[in-house]
Amino acid sequence: MTNPSVIGRLDIEKIRTLFPVLHQQVNGKPLIYLDNAATTQKPISVLKALGHYYQSDNANIHRAAHTLAARATEYYEASRHTVKEFIHASEVEECIFTKGTTEGINLVAQSWGRSKLKVGDEVLISGMEHHSNIVPWQLISEEKGATLRVIPMNEAGELVMDEFEKLLSPKTKMVAVVYASNALGTINPVKEIIAKSHAAGAKVLIDGAQATSHIPIDVQDLGCDFFVFSAHKVYGPTGVGVLYGKRELLQQMPPYQGGGEMIKEVTFEQSTWNELPYKFEAGTPNIADVIAFKYALEFVNETGKEKIAAHEKELLLAFTDGLTKFGHTIQLIGTAANKVSVQSFLIKGQHPFDTGMLMDAKGIAVRTGHHCTQPLMKRFGVEGTVRASFAVYNTLDEVKVLLEAVHGLTKQVNK
Numbered sequence: 001m002t003n004p005s006v007i008g009r010l011d012i013e014k015i016r017t018l019f020p021v022l023h024q025q026v027n028g029k030p031l032i033y034l035d036n037a038a039t040t041q042k043p044i045s046v047l048k049a050l051g052h053y054y055q056s057d058n059a060n061i062h063r064a065a066h067t068l069a070a071r072a073t074e075y076y077e078a079s080r081h082t083v084k085e086f087i088h089a090s091e092v093e094e095c096i097f098t099k100g101t102t103e104g105i106n107l108v109a110q111s112w113g114r115s116k117l118k119v120g121d122e123v124l125i126s127g128m129e130h131h132s133n134i135v136p137w138q139l140i141s142e143e144k145g146a147t148l149r150v151i152p153m154n155e156a157g158e159l160v161m162d163e164f165e166k167l168l169s170p171k172t173k174m175v176a177v178v179y180a181s182n183a184l185g186t187i188n189p190v191k192e193i194i195a196k197s198h199a200a201g202a203k204v205l206i207d208g209a210q211a212t213s214h215i216p217i218d219v220q221d222l223g224c225d226f227f228v229f230s231a232h233k234v235y236g237p238t239g240v241g242v243l244y245g246k247r248e249l250l251q252q253m254p255p256y257q258g259g260g261e262m263i264k265e266v267t268f269e270q271s272t273w274n275e276l277p278y279k280f281e282a283g284t285p286n287i288a289d290v291i292a293f294k295y296a297l298e299f300v301n302e303t304g305k306e307k308i309a310a311h312e313k314e315l316l317l318a319f320t321d322g323l324t325k326f327g328h329t330i331q332l333i334g335t336a337a338n339k340v341s342v343q344s345f346l347i348k349g350q351h352p353f354d355t356g357m358l359m360d361a362k363g364i365a366v367r368t369g370h371h372c373t374q375p376l377m378k379r380f381g382v383e384g385t386v387r388a389s390f391a392v393y394n395t396l397d398e399v400k401v402l403l404e405a406v407h408g409l410t411k412q413v414n415k
């Protein structure tokens, strides 16, 4: 990751003025929002775009001659164009709007999986997947008689690449892995995983939910077949996500859902399908949120992902260094060499939920629980963790307050 002094610093106080929600008291203390891996806050440009759409342009898209519909359609498709640029897809038609990461994975599992998987085939996932990149593959594997295999992790929470290579075989038809773990922060070597999977004849889906706000994404350079992410983790609205797929694959795949917009012609006997991307966008989409999403991506572009990543890395290092100083009273979970700004930990002798409640009393929002990664929790022998996850608007002062709060709790538990 780039050194912050080389790429220039961000004016975090200025950035914070763009996020109205940050400026409030919670339980009598200034809010410190450190649950960014669950969802990020939204800049004012996104909030304004939502209001503006409903006040000035609200109309259903694609199927009308009137002016409002034309405007709504234009803005909706402009968002798709921004997404295409943001992830460096070669064509806008390869960018499908979904409800989010979960829907994107289900779409691929149900459409690609149902049409391609056969008895004896294997789907390879990793031990650090979110439930949304486990369960859809379990459902389709069970239906098609395929087997789910799992790439193991080491103690630091890194994938064991030798084991990955051993698991790859001509039976492997799909490798579905997370780019960055939501529970551990680990950044996986996805480019290497993609190249090796392709050499073995498998397709690859990358779950980019946690990577997209921190790491520059270039789907062509990565070479993945599918890439999914959610707008709400990249400073955009909830209810919107993107499925990128290579045109050749998307063209072969049957529709995921039937309904309006996804058809070319319907008779009672049979129907034919619309062109990409509409074949996979049945029904009225989440027009307002898709339109507002563009402004979130523009916020990231204007701020600069490298600068964002460098700032977040500084926060992460300050936090993990601080925790390490508390010695044996803290258990760190997720100590990979290459990480996004997520740190899971436990205060020894305290249930993570209690830690979360006590933090909330101090205005600090952290997430506690299994983070929708129960198999990962089992691997580390814990029920859940406390997770702090940092975004561009977080500050070193906030990290200081967090560390003081953790320190106070360790002293309370261990007195």
Ligand code: PMP
Binding pocket: 037, 038, 099, 100, 101, 102, 103, 130, 132, 133, 178, 180, 181, 182, 207, 209, 210, 230, 372
């Ligand atoms: N994958 C990862 C790595 C995630 O962090 C999340 C959200 N926590 C998801 C998938 C699911 O995303 P969504 O709920 O937005 O569909």
